[in-house]
Amino acid sequence: MDLVPGNSLICGTxxxxxxxxxxxxxxxxxxxxxxxxxxxxxxxxxxxSPDGLIAASQVVATEFATVAAANNYWR
Amino acid sequence: MDLVPGNSLICGTxxxxxxxxxxxxxxxxxxxxxxxxxxxxxxxxxxxSPDGLIAASQVVATEFATVAAANNYWR
Amino acid sequence: MDLVPGNSLICGTxxxxxxxxxxxxxxxxxxxxxxxxxxxxxxxxxxxSPDGLIAASQVVATEFATVAAANNYWR
Amino acid sequence: MDLVPGNSLICGTxxxxxxxxxxxxxxxxxxxxxxxxxxxxxxxxxxxSPDGLIAASQVVATEFATVAAANNYWR
Amino acid sequence: MDLVPGNSLICGTxxxxxxxxxxxxxxxxxxxxxxxxxxxxxxxxxxxSPDGLIAASQVVATEFATVAAANNYWR
Amino acid sequence: MDLVPGNSLICGTxxxxxxxxxxxxxxxxxxxxxxxxxxxxxxxxxxxSPDGLIAASQVVATEFATVAAANNYWR
Known part of the structure; x- marks a missing residue:
């Protein structure tokens, strides 16, 4: 199983x-x-479960903070 | 579906x-x-659900931290 | 509705x-x-609801991290 | 009411x-x-409530991250 | 018990x-x-418990933010 | 009571x-x-309580982010 698809945090957009x-x-x-x-x-x-979806949205927000920092926020 | 509206984290204000x-x-x-x-x-x-709204507010706060950093806090 | 009062994260204190x-x-x-x-x-x-208040305190802590960083921690 | 005791995030230790x-x-x-x-x-x-205490500990951890960064981690 | 496997946050990938x-x-x-x-x-x-799994995913996201920063996001 | 054992965030490993x-x-x-x-x-x-343990693990992850940053991730 790949834990990080493409084994990289760098994304074009x-x-x-x-x-x-x-x-x-x-x-x-x-x-x-x-x-x-x-x-x-x-x-x-x-x-x-709306609570499950909101909790999962929190996880996504946390992962996105990492991915965005890795890409220098695509500035 | 657009996951990031405008495909950018850069905002004027x-x-x-x-x-x-x-x-x-x-x-x-x-x-x-x-x-x-x-x-x-x-x-x-x-x-x-007030609990749902407070949990969603937490997600917003986390996303805003990323957007604000991306924009160098509009300093 | 103003989402960010004063449309700025910069605060004097x-x-x-x-x-x-x-x-x-x-x-x-x-x-x-x-x-x-x-x-x-x-x-x-x-x-x-004490749980609601503690959850709201968590949101405040997260927003404050952003505001404090924006102001370079008032160093 | 003082929201930030001493109106500063800078601490000696x-x-x-x-x-x-x-x-x-x-x-x-x-x-x-x-x-x-x-x-x-x-x-x-x-x-x-142990759950309340653990949730409050999470808030403290988040606030401490801000205070520690403000003080450059007392390095 | 080893709390940090390998006693290092530095990872190749x-x-x-x-x-x-x-x-x-x-x-x-x-x-x-x-x-x-x-x-x-x-x-x-x-x-x-799906709630337990989502909560654990949040912990993983938080730890990963630290590990990724430690490795300068493998840029 | 000591809130920060050793009154320092700096650790050898x-x-x-x-x-x-x-x-x-x-x-x-x-x-x-x-x-x-x-x-x-x-x-x-x-x-x-597994939920209590997972919530406590989240607190640990947040504190560890601070300690790791304080130590420049032991790079």
Whole structure:
């Protein structure tokens, strides 16, 4: 399993950086507990729990801070 | 779907930067789970759950830290 | 609605910076969901829920980190 | 009410910086909702709720990051 | 018990850095409370609780920010 | 009570830095509420609540970010 897609934090654009941040955030659950049951319960949380979605948005925001800093904010 | 509106973190003013941070924070849920049911439950959480609103405010604060750093804090 | 009071993160003193951080943190809920019902339920949470107050304190701490960095920590 | 005791983030030692971070973290609740009832329910949460104490510890950690950066980590 | 595997934050690649961040995040529970019962209840949370997994993903994101900064983002 | 053991954030190694971060994180509860009852309920949370342990791990990650920055990441 690739934990960091492309093995790099460098992205051409903010859009690509955001996509990387979302990937990093979402795949951590499966890196922690790589079984099918987990995929099912986490997907169910994303589909039905607003609290789960907001908590996942917080993870994305934290990962994006790292990716954006890595790319010097695409200034 | 555009994950980063305008594909840039650079904003003319703190006010525009704040608006970008709110956009980034709120659209992550729909980027994670792009279906109509999610839009309904998340909007309902924002309309009726103070805990959901405070948690979303935390996401906004985190995104704003990134946007503000990107813009060198509009110094 | 002004999302950033004064449209600037620059403040003369830590005290003013702290006040700005509290403003930013508290008004996000109303920026997300600008209706009167939300004002009522969030105020009720602040008045009666210690968990809500601690979560709001976390948002303030995060906003203050940004404001303090913007002002080079008033060194 | 003083939001930042001494109106400065500069402290002579890490110990003083930690004390400032705890002050900042704990007084936010009362800055948000300055009434006696809030003092009672928040103190009760600190006295009886481990979750409340851990959440408050998170706020302290976030404030301390700011105070430590302000003091260049007392290097 | 080694709290930081290899006693270093320096990693050759983002992939290795991510693995270190996950290690740091997951072993803290056992550093806090080093008994077998804890290992059982935490593993059960990872296997069955989507909220636990999302909260753990937040810890990983925070540790990864530190590891990535330590490695100058592998630029 | 010492809030910062040794009154310094400077540590010889990442391992020592991690130990300091754990100390800082765990003792905040007792700094906030210095009575024996709190020690009992917080220790019980660490012994029996996976959510409490994950939340405490988040505090440790935040403190470690500060300690690691203070030590220039032991580069």
């Amino acid at each position: 903010p859009e690509e950086g955001r996509r990387l941040a979302i990937s990093l955030a979402l795949q951590t659950s499966f890196a922690i507990q790589p079984d099918e049951h987990v995929q099912t319960i986490v997907r169910d949380a994303y589909a039905n | 703190p006010e525009e930067g704040r608006r970008l941070a709110i956009s980034l924070a709120l659209q992550t849920s729909f980027a994670i789970q792009p279906d109509e049911h999610v839009q309904t439950i998340v909007r309902d959480a924002y309309a009726n | 830590p005290e003013e910076g702290r006040r700005l951080a509290i403003s930013l943190a508290l008004q996000t809920s109303f920026a997300i969901q600008p209706d009167e019902h939300v004002q009522t339920i969030v105020r009720d949470a602040y008045a009666n | 890490p110990e003083e910086g930690r004390r400032l971070a705890i002050s900042l973290a704990l007084q936010t609740s009362f800055a948000i909702q300055p009434d006696e009832h809030v003092q009672t329910i928040v103190r009760d949460a600190y006295a009886n | 983002p992939e290795e850095g991510r693995r270190l961040a996950i290690s740091l995040a997951l072993q803290t529970s056992f550093a806090i409370q080093p008994d077998e019962h804890v290992q059982t209840i935490v593993r059960d949370a990872y296997a069955n | 990442p391992e020592e830095g991690r130990r300091l971060a754990i100390s800082l994180a765990l003792q905040t509860s007792f700094a906030i509420q210095p009575d024996e009852h709190v020690q009992t309920i917080v220790r019980d949370a660490y012994a029996n």
